[in-house]
Amino acid sequence: MTGLEISAIHARFGRHEVLRGVDLAVAPGETLVLFGPSGAGKTVLLRAIAGLEPGALGQVVIDGQDVSARGPEARNIGMAFQNFALYPHMSARDNIASPLVARGLPADEIATRVVEIAQLLRIGHVLSHPPRALSNGQKQRTALARALVGRPRVLLLDDPLRNVDAKLRYEMRLELPRLLRESQAATLYVTQDYREAMALGDRVAVLRAGRIEQCDASETVYDWPATAAVARLFGDPPVNLLACRPVADPAGLRAEAAGFRLVLDASAEAAGKACLLGLRPETLSLAAAGPDAARLEVIATTPLHERLVVLLRAGDGTEIVASLLGAAPAPGAHVHVAADAAAALLFDAASGARIPARRVMAGIAA
Amino acid sequence: MSLVLDHVSKVYGRGAIAVRAVQDMSLAMEAGEIVALLGSSGCGKTSTLRMIAGFESVTEGAITLAGRRIDALEPAGRGVAMAFEGYALYPPLTVAENIGFGLARRKGRGEVDRRVRAIAELLDIGDLLERRPSRLSGGQQQRASLARALAREADLYLLDEPMGQLEPQLRAILRGRVKALIKERHLTAVLVTHDQTEANAMADRIAVMEGGVLQQFASPDALRDHPENLFVATFIGEPPMNVLTVERCGDGVALGGAAAVAFAGLALPPGQRVVLGIRPHRLRLGEGALAGTIVSNQWLGDQAHVVIAFADQLLVAVSHHKVAVRVEEKIAFGFAPEDAHFFDAATGAALRHGGLGR
Numbered sequence: 001m002t003g004l005e006i007s008a009i010h011a012r013f014g015r016h017e018v019l020r021g022v023d024l025a026v027a028p029g030e031t032l033v034l035f036g037p038s039g040a041g042k043t044v045l046l047r048a049i050a051g052l053e054p055g056a057l058g059q060v061v062i063d064g065q066d067v068s069a070r071g072p073e074a075r076n077i078g079m080a081f082q083n084f085a086l087y088p089h090m091s092a093r094d095n096i097a098s099p100l101v102a103r104g105l106p107a108d109e110i111a112t113r114v115v116e117i118a119q120l121l122r123i124g125h126v127l128s129h130p131p132r133a134l135s136n137g138q139k140q141r142t143a144l145a146r147a148l149v150g151r152p153r154v155l156l157l158d159d160p161l162r163n164v165d166a167k168l169r170y171e172m173r174l175e176l177p178r179l180l181r182e183s184q185a186a187t188l189y190v191t192q193d194y195r196e197a198m199a200l201g202d203r204v205a206v207l208r209a210g211r212i213e214q215c216d217a218s219e220t221v222y223d224w225p226a227t228a229a230v231a232r233l234f235g236d237p238p239v240n241l242l243a244c245r246p247v248a249d250p251a252g253l254r255a256e257a258a259g260f261r262l263v264l265d266a267s268a269e270a271a272g273k274a275c276l277l278g279l280r281p282e283t284l285s286l287a288a289a290g291p292d293a294a295r296l297e298v299i300a301t302t303p304l305h306e307r308l309v310v311l312l313r314a315g316d317g318t319e320i321v322a323s324l325l326g327a328a329p330a331p332g333a334h335v336h337v338a339a340d341a342a343a344a345l346l347f348d349a350a351s352g353a354r355i356p357a358r359r360v361m362a363g364i365a366a
Numbered sequence: 367m368s369l370v371l372d373h374v375s376k377v378y379g380r381g382a383i384a385v386r387a388v389q390d391m392s393l394a395m396e397a398g399e400i401v402a403l404l405g406s407s408g409c410g411k412t413s414t415l416r417m418i419a420g421f422e423s424v425t426e427g428a429i430t431l432a433g434r435r436i437d438a439l440e441p442a443g444r445g446v447a448m449a450f451e452g453y454a455l456y457p458p459l460t461v462a463e464n465i466g467f468g469l470a471r472r473k474g475r476g477e478v479d480r481r482v483r484a485i486a487e488l489l490d491i492g493d494l495l496e497r498r499p500s501r502l503s504g505g506q507q508q509r510a511s512l513a514r515a516l517a518r519e520a521d522l523y524l525l526d527e528p529m530g531q532l533e534p535q536l537r538a539i540l541r542g543r544v545k546a547l548i549k550e551r552h553l554t555a556v557l558v559t560h561d562q563t564e565a566n567a568m569a570d571r572i573a574v575m576e577g578g579v580l581q582q583f584a585s586p587d588a589l590r591d592h593p594e595n596l597f598v599a600t601f602i603g604e605p606p607m608n609v610l611t612v613e614r615c616g617d618g619v620a621l622g623g624a625a626a627v628a629f630a631g632l633a634l635p636p637g638q639r640v641v642l643g644i645r646p647h648r649l650r651l652g653e654g655a656l657a658g659t660i661v662s663n664q665w666l667g668d669q670a671h672v673v674i675a676f677a678d679q680l681l682v683a684v685s686h687h688k689v690a691v692r693v694e695e696k697i698a699f700g701f702a703p704e705d706a707h708f709f710d711a712a713t714g715a716a717l718r719h720g721g722l723g724r
Contacts, residue, residue: 037533165406166562170605174673174680177662199664199671222667235667237538281538282668300542300549302567303586305604305669306647306684309567311542321538323668325686331546 002063003027003186004154009058011044018044019056020210026186031177033201034190037233040207042190046156049188050077063153073102077154078147078185082162084139086131092142093127099150117145120179137168148183155185161196173199194234198222206230226354228347231278237309237321241276243349252358255346258314259294262341270346270355278345281309281323287338294337296320301328312337368397368554369418369522374427376413387413389578398552402565405575415558419524420444432521449515450526455499461486461510462495468518485513488543490536505531516547523555529564541567562602574598590645596714599643599707605671607643608681611711614638621677627655640717643707649683654700660691674699
C-alpha cells in the first residue's frame with residue numbers, strides 16, 4: 001500500500017508511557033488530523049515517525065517500505081513546526097532550498113523548484129529576506145515551503161498555525177486543503193484546535209493518554225463521539241454532560257436531568273445504569289413551558305461569533321451552557337429550554353463509552 | 367464616570383529613538399462597565415494597562431478614577447485591584463492566604479474565610495485552597511490570581527488576559543460566572559486581551575487598539591455593524607470580513623469586472639477605488655446575482671464555512687446549517703445592500719455602512 005502506515009508505536013520517558021500502541025494509516029493526498037489535549041503524545045508520535053525519537057518502538061512503513069531502521073534524512077519526510085524553526089542566518093530562499101541542497105540536486109533545478117513553491121505560497125517577493133525580516137505569516141509560509149519543496153511522500157505538520165494571528169490562520173485554513181491535496185503526500189497534521197481539525201482533516205484521529213480513542217471522519221467524531229472525553233474535546237462551548245439514570249421506554253430510553261426529559265433512541269441495555277446525558281449547547285433552544293422543557297435561570301450571556309452563549313442554572317444548581325441564535329434573554333430571568341432529542345448523546349458513566357443507538361421500527365412507539 | 371483617560375500618551379526613550387507606544391488616547395468608562403482593551407502584541411494595550419496600574423509613568427495626559435486624578439499616585443494608592451501575568455502569587459503563602467491577603471486587616475477572620483471560599487468555588491479552585499502556588503498548573507495560578515483580585519474591594523479591576531490559559535472546557539462556564547459576579551457587584555473592570563472572542567464574550571464596550579492608537583471604542587454590535595475603518599472591520603469578526611476592491615459603475619459598483627451590483631444613491635466619485643466589505647455570516651448562498659465556484663465546504667459541528675472562488679479571490683460564507691454544495695460546483699450567491707460596507711481604498715476610513723448613508 002502507498003502512503004504512510006504505522007503500527008504498534010510505543011514510547012516511554014522513564015516510567016511514563018507516552019505512546020501505548022498507536023496504529024494509523026494515511027493515504028497519499030489525504031490529511032489525517034492528529035488531535036488531542038496537550039500532553040497526549042502528539043508531538044512525540046510525529047517525532048517517532050520522523051525517526052527523531054530513538055527510544056520509540058514500532059513499525060513505520062512509507063509507500064510499502066519499512067523505514068523503521070532508517071535515519072530521519074532517509075525517510076523522505078517533510079516537516080513544519082509551530083515555532084517555524086527557520087535557520088536565522090539564511091535567507092528565506094536558502095531556508096526553502098536546504099532539503100534539496102542536502103540531497104545534492106543541481107543548482108538550477110533547486111532554483112526552479114524554490115521559486116515554484118514560493119509562488120504557490122505567495123512568498124516569492126520575500127525570498128531574499130532573512131527570517132527576522134519576515135512577518136509571522138511569511139515565516140510560516142517559508143517553513144511550509146521548505147517542508148513541501150522536496151516533494152516528500154509524507155508530510156508531518158506540528159500545529160503550524162498556532163503562532164499566526166487569526167486573520168492569517170483563516171487564510172491558511174482556506175489554502176491548505178488544496179495545497180496538501182495537490183502535494184499528494186500522506187499528511188499527518190497536529191492541532192489542538194477542534195475547528196482547525198474539522199476544517200482541515202479528511203479524517204481526525206483523537207489521541208488521548210497515548211492511545212487513539214477514535215479515528216473517523218470529522219463530522220462523525222463531532223456527531224457520534226466514541227466516548228464522553230472525545231465529546232468534550234469537540235465543540236465550543238463544550239457539550240453539557242449531565243448525570244442521569246435512564247429508564248426503559250417503548251421508543252428507547254427515557255432520561256431526565258436538570259429538568260430536561262428526553263426519549264432517546266438508545267440501546268435499552270443502559271436502562272437503570274448511571275449515565276451521562278450529553279447535550280450540545282447548540283442543540284438547546286428557548287421553548288414554551290411544557291413537561292419536557294427545563295425551567296432554568298439565566299446567569300449571564302457571553303456572545304460568541306454571532307451566537308449567544310448563555311450560562312443557565314437549574315433549580316438543583318446544575319449549570320447548563322446553551323448556544324442560541326436570536327435575542328438575548330436577560331440575566332436573572334427564568335426561561336424554558338428544550339433539547340433536540342435526536343442530537344442528544346448518552347454515555348456510560350463508568351466507562352465513558354457512548355451508548356449506541358437502537359433503531360426503532362416506526363409504529364412501535366405509542 | 368469611573369475611569370477616564372484624557373489625551374494619554376506614552377513615549378519610551380527620547381529624541382531620535384523615541385517610541386510612541388500609546389498616542390493621545392482618550393476614553394471614558396461608566397461605573398459598573400466592563401471594557402476590553404483589544405489588539406495584537408505591540409498595539410499599546412499593555413502600556414495603557416500599566417499606566418492605569420501605576421507601573422509606568424504617563425508621558426502626557428491625565429488619568430482619573432472615580433473622580434480622583436491617579437496618574438501621579440503610587441500603585442497601592444490608586445484603588446485598583448489587579449490580576450496579571452508577572453503580578454505573581456506570593457510563593458510562601460497558600461492559595462487561600464493569597465486570595466485573602468488584601469482582606470485580612472479590615473475584615474473579621476470568619477468573613478475573610480467566607481469570601482475566600484466563595485470566590486475560589488466560583489473559579490473552580492475550591493479544592494486547591496491549601497496548596498502553594500508552585501504546585502498549581504498555569505491555568506490554576508491564573509484563576510488564583512483572578513480570585514485574589516476579585517476578592518478585593520476596589521474602584522477598578524484590571525484583568526490582563528485573565529482566562530487565556532484556561533482549558534477550553536472550563537472557559538464558557540467561568541466566563542459566564544465571572545461576568546455575572548462583576549455585574550451583580552456592579553464592579554468596573556478593564557480586561558486586556560488579544561483574543562477577540564474573550565473581549566466579545568465579556569465586555570460591554572471594546573477599545574480596539576493598533577499601532578498605539580485607539581481605533582474605535584464601541585459595543586461589540588457597533589464594531590460588527592459600524593466599523594469606523596478597514597482595520598477594525600477586518601480585525602473584528604471570525605472568520606474575518608470578506609473584502610473586495612471595487613470601482614463605481616453606473617449607480618452601483620463593479621465586482622470583478624463582470625458583475626455589477628446596484629446601490630441606490632451610492633454617492634461615489636466616478637472611478638474612485640473603494641473597498642467593499644461583507645461579513646461571512648451575511649453572504650447568502652444559492653440566491654443572488656453573483657456566481658462563483660465552491661472551493662471547500664467545511665462543517666464545523668455548529669456552523670458551515672463555505673469558500674467560494676470569485677473574481678480571483680476567495681470569499682467565505684458562514685451558515686448555521688449544513689450547506690448541500692460540493693467542491694468545484696458553481697453557486698449563485700449575493701448579499702443584501704444593507705449588509706455592504708464601503709471603505710476608502712487609500713485611507714481605510716469607512717465611507718458608508720449598509721444601503722443608506724450612516
